[in-house]
Amino acid sequence: MKKLTLSVAALLIAGASFAQTTKSTQCTATTKKNIQCKNTTKTKSKLCYLHDPNYVKPSKTTTVVCNGTTKAGNKCKNKTKNKSGKCRLHTKKD
Ligand SMILES: [Zn+2]
Ligand SMILES: [Zn+2]
Numbered sequence: 001m002k003k004l005t006l007s008v009a010a011l012l013i014a015g016a017s018f019a020q021t022t023k024s025t026q027c028t029a030t031t032k033k034n035i036q037c038k039n040t041t042k043t044k045s046k047l048c049y050l051h052d053p054n055y056v057k058p059s060k061t062t063t064v065v066c067n068g069t070t071k072a073g074n075k076c077k078n079k080t081k082n083k084s085g086k087c088r089l090h091t092k093k094d
Helices: 002-021
Strands: none
């Protein structure tokens, strides 16, 4: 039984630290109906993305298949979010 207790304790500790790093609070803004916004937020302002005027939308990144070619002349199968449409292997460093 000792083993079980230990692993449970480890889980609890892991869970606690996980909660700490990703702690989100309920948005403090009120909606048009004068009820508290139900969105949760992780920002310091305690406002969700809808109510935070400083919220910056993360730029849309779409994953595409790399348009580079391998040494063998085949199409690269790597996926990339790079604007150039090329994966890390095919993106030339400046
Ligand atoms: Zn909100
Ligand atoms: Zn590639």
